[in-house]
Amino acid sequence: MATGDASDPRIAGIAKSIRVIPDFPKPGILFQDITTLLLHTKAFRDTIDLFVERYQGKGISVVAGVEARGFIFGPPIALAIGAKFVPMRKPNKLPGPVIAEEYSLEYGTDKMEMHEGAVEAGEKVLVIDDLIATGGTLGAAIRLLGRVGAHVVECACVIELPELKGRDRLGDTPLFVLVSSA
Amino acid sequence: MFAHENGLQGDPRLKAISDAIRVIPHFPKHGIMFQDITTLLLNPKAFKDVIDIFVERYRHMDISVVAGVEARGFMFGPSIALAIGAKFVPLRKSGKLPGKVISESYALEYGTDCLEMHVGAIQPVERAIVIDDIVATGGTLSAGIRLLERVQAEVVECACVVGVTGFKGESKLKGKPLFILVEPREV
Numbered sequence: 001m002a003t004g005d006a007s008d009p010r011i012a013g014i015a016k017s018i019r020v021i022p023d024f025p026k027p028g029i030l031f032q033d034i035t036t037l038l039l040h041t042k043a044f045r046d047t048i049d050l051f052v053e054r055y056q057g058k059g060i061s062v063v064a065g066v067e068a069r070g071f072i073f074g075p076p077i078a079l080a081i082g083a084k085f086v087p088m089r090k091p092n093k094l095p096g097p098v099i100a101e102e103y104s105l106e107y108g109t110d111k112m113e114m115h116e117g118a119v120e121a122g123e124k125v126l127v128i129d130d131l132i133a134t135g136g137t138l139g140a141a142i143r144l145l146g147r148v149g150a151h152v153v154e155c156a157c158v159i160e161l162p163e164l165k166g167r168d169r170l171g172d173t174p175l176f177v178l179v180s181s182a
Numbered sequence: 183m184f185a186h187e188n189g190l191q192g193d194p195r196l197k198a199i200s201d202a203i204r205v206i207p208h209f210p211k212h213g214i215m216f217q218d219i220t221t222l223l224l225n226p227k228a229f230k231d232v233i234d235i236f237v238e239r240y241r242h243m244d245i246s247v248v249a250g251v252e253a254r255g256f257m258f259g260p261s262i263a264l265a266i267g268a269k270f271v272p273l274r275k276s277g278k279l280p281g282k283v284i285s286e287s288y289a290l291e292y293g294t295d296c297l298e299m300h301v302g303a304i305q306p307v308e309r310a311i312v313i314d315d316i317v318a319t320g321g322t323l324s325a326g327i328r329l330l331e332r333v334q335a336e337v338v339e340c341a342c343v344v345g346v347t348g349f350k351g352e353s354k355l356k357g358k359p360l361f362i363l364v365e366p367r368e369v
Contacts, residue, residue, distance in 0.1 A: 019281070021281045024280040025277075033280050035271075038269065038270040039269045039271070041269060044260075044263075048264060068252055068253045071257050075223070075229075075260065075261055076261045078223075079226070079229060079233065085223040085257065087220060095209040095210070096218065
């Protein structure tokens with residue numbers, strides 16, 4: 001698992017612009033809110049630049065973004081590296097034929113869907129979301145993409161919550177994060 | 183107004199953008215010809231052209247806020263915001279934004295829904311655009327305009343990739359200009 005180079009001065013600016021909201025969505029959770037990062041044009045620009053610097057020129061043809069905050073970071077990266085953007089969505093949002101993958105929540109399960117035909121076998125894919133917690137959603141995305149024969153080269157997130165050990169739900173897929181929030 | 187009526191007539195990028203949009207009949211229900219922009223996102227050149235056209239339009243209009251409607255507005259808004267040096271502000275369904283929000287309800291065919299925005303995201307007098315992939319009834323965009331006006335932002339324009347034909351010739355939504363790249367495709 002790689003973390004952004006802490007000595008890169010851009011990382012501190014990014015970390016500072018993330019707001020922590022206590023007790024959301026429920027008591028005891030410290031929610032890492034990236035919407036304040038999106039209000040700081042330099043920090044948002046730096047976030048995208050750090051990912052683009054890492055992933056350009058690596059033959060990645062697909063950026064898969066997890067609904068909904070993955071839709072904020074994924075497309076700018078995809079555009080900069082010349083890749084397709086593929087949204088990974090909650091059930092029944094995508095029109096037309098989809099494939100679905102179930103994953104567990106704290107209580108119960110949920111499903112993630114991807115369009116049939118969006119990704120072809122052999123394509124190299126980057127999966128992106130704002131944050132990795134338990135790794136449930138990212139794990140489902142990796143499995144979905146694997147089912148169509150794509151190769152997920154890495155998962156990328158702005159923030160990791162390391163105590164939740166999400167990294168362990170990703171199998172062999174490496175994880176890259178900019179900020180680790182212990 | 184449609185882009186081809188506003189200085190972009192004959193712009194070769196518009197045809198490719200329109201061709202890249204897929205029509206799914208009878209989604210989400212019978213009778214609706216759903217304009218699916220996800221196929222546009224699979225075409226890096228067409229996707230880049232969409233962003234470039236919006237950026238060309240807004241970069242010299244002193245816009246400091248791009249407000250994007252969840253969820254497909256999130257796919258277009260941030261790239262425009264980054265290119266023109268504006269903030270990106272997500273307008274979200276109820277209960278998604280943490281912290282303090284203001285809320286605006288709007289009518290659905292049956293019932294109502296709600297759009298929320300963070301308190302403090304926008305300062306009075308900031309110039310904003312609201313972006314979504316498609317405008318149909320204009321209900322969600324109107325709720326977005328109301329949210330921004332409640333914090334005294336100036337909504338300069340609403341921007342969409344596709345506009346349902348009902349808006350043809352009608353270039354305003356709640357008194358605000360509407361800029362649309364392409365008309366809906368037939369199957």
